[in-house]
Amino acid sequence: MKAILHPARAVTLAFLAAVxxxxxxxxxxxxRADGxxxxxxVALFTAVSAVCVTGxxxxxxxxxxxxxxQATIMVLFQLGGFGMMTAATLLGLMVNRSPRLRTRLMTQTESRTLALGDVSSVAKVVLVVTVLVQLVVAVILILRLHLGYGxxxxxxxxxxLFHTVSAFNNAGFSIHADGLSRYASDAMILGPVMLAIFIGGIGFPVxxxxxxRWRDPRHWSLHSKLTLSGTLVLLAGGFLAALVFEWHNPRTIGPFAVADKLLNSLFISVSARTAGFNAIDIGALTHETWALHYLLMFIGGxxxxxxxxxxxxxVAVLFLLVLAEVKGHPDAEAFGRRVGTSAQRQAITVLVLGSVVVAVGTIILLRISEFxxxxxxxxxxxAFGTVGLSTGITAQLPVTGQLVLALLMFFGRVGTITLAASLVLSERRMPYRYPEEHPIVG
Known part of the structure; x- marks a missing residue:
């Protein structure tokens, strides 16, 4: 009997092959431009950054x-953002009109919040949203660049087209040396870019x-409600914090008019959550805004x-878990629903392992560099959050340091997906349970 490749392993191998x-x-x-x-x-680092939609x-x-x-890079981050397994399912739909069970399983690894029977429907939504959003945003940007900038x-x-695809896939690549800084005061450029970032980063299950169910929010899934409410809180909090921290900074938004300060503070909040575009110099931000970026980049979309x-x-599941513990409630609840214990364990595992990866990466880079x-x-x-923002030290790191960043980008894009999928697929019921005991905590 032919062995079936584990879906999580298939995702990893697909991303490795693309790299x-x-x-x-x-x-x-x-x-290369000079032939x-x-x-x-350089080629490896760029390929990893593109496939892992980092920037x-x-x-x-x-x-x-x-x-x-440049076209190769754009194709790579389109593939990386679109999802290897989602693309495989779309191909199966076009050829056979009914994806095989194995293909469905592999796609569910990428879209793990949905039931198995929803995969075909999700694949169609992915295709429609990807084409329509990128087409609309690209047309707006093209017209603006032609009519407004000559x-x-x-x-x-x-x-x-390049910046639209990059924005929708939260890739952060730009063909301008200064990113989007030249458009810092242009809402007709930054606005559509933020819209593409938001739609691409909100998640296809949502x-x-x-x-x-767009007409009846009461019937939205708990995942959608948590994701949307959490996203709005992060966007609003990031916007207000960036506005306060950078208001008088003469090297960023300090000299701007009030409207431009508001626009760029919002752009910081949107882009820091994995898009990776910059409309102002990241290296010139205050240390408080850097700390804000730590939080937003680590959480992501x-x-x-x-x-x-x-x-x-x-993060929303963990917040509910902490809130329930503080209130003395036995269950983590939200919107009239109880969060399953398996989801709580998986959230804790992802957060702890992500924190460990960031800590180890930081220690290694501190050891091999002098920044x-x-x-x-x-x-x-x-790198871990696949954001792509930088204070300007990426190119100055030694080769070993760049390889460390490449590993962080790969784990940040593939590792969290496959880890969560592996936890779900390997979950099993035990025929027995040990006696319960409560160690001292705190």
Missing amino acids: MVGTVLLMLPAA SGAPWI LVTVDTGTYWSAFG FGWLEAGWSG LHDLRH GSAGTAGGVKVGT PTDQIIFEVIS
């Missing part, structure tokens, strides 16, 4: 890579739920979307 293919393509002479092949470390780079995307190289149609088309981090749902601790922490959390 390897991307590395080879980026090492080709045609991928020479890129060094293996950390060691070279300037717009000048180092040729049109072929870009030729070809240049406006490529820039608008979009699937909203599509079928919604499950089974294009965002990274430990996910909003994970300040706060910059190292920022870089590590940005």
Whole structure:
């Protein structure tokens, strides 16, 4: 009997295969602007960053890579954001109109909050949302760049398309050396970019739920309610905190008009949760705003979307667990529903292991580099959360340090997904239970 590859392992191998293919393509002479092949470390780091929709780079995307190289990077982060297993299911739907059980299982690893029978429906939503959102945002950006900035149609088309795909997939790649800083006062650019980031990062299970029950929020799933409410809290809190911390900063939004201060503070809050775009110099932010980024980057966005981090749902479940303990309630509850104990254990596991990975990565980089601790922490959390924001030290790290960041990006994108899926798929009932005892805590 033919052995069936574990879905979690299949996801990991698919992402590894994409990284390897991307590395080879980026090492080709045609991928580099000057016609020479890129060094293996540059190609590997860029491929990992693209497939893991992170956006950390060691070279300037717009000048180092040729049109072929930039197109390769865009395809890689489109694949990474779209989801290897979701793409496989779509292919199965187009060919056979009915995906096989194994393909469904592999896709459920990427969209683990849904029942097995919902996979086909989710795949359709993924395709429709991806095409429609990117098409609408791309048209807006292209028209704005052509009419408002005098870009030729070809240049406006490529820039608008690249940044749209990057935004929707929360990739953070930009073909401008200064990111989106040149558009810091343009709501017609930053607004659509934020919309694409939000829709891509909220998670496809939420979009699937909203599509079928958008008229009656009472019947939304607990996952959707927790993700949406948690996201709104993080966006509002991040916006207010960034506004306060940067209001008088002369190197960021200090000289801006009030409207532009509001716009850029909101953009910081949206982008810090794994999108990775910057409209102002990240290295010029106050230390308080860096600390704000630590929190937002580590949490990330919604499950089974294009965002990274430990996910909003994970943190929401832990918050409910703490709240129940403080109140002395036996169950963690929200919106008239009880959170299952298995979900609580999985949330704790993801958070603890994510924290351990960040701590180990920080210690290693501190050991092999001489950069300040706060910059190292920022870089590590940005890599793990697949954010892509940087204080400017990525390219200056030694090769070993860049490999560490590559591993962090890969684990941040693939590890949290496969870990949660493995926990669900390996869960089993034991025929016995040991006597209960309560160790002293605190």
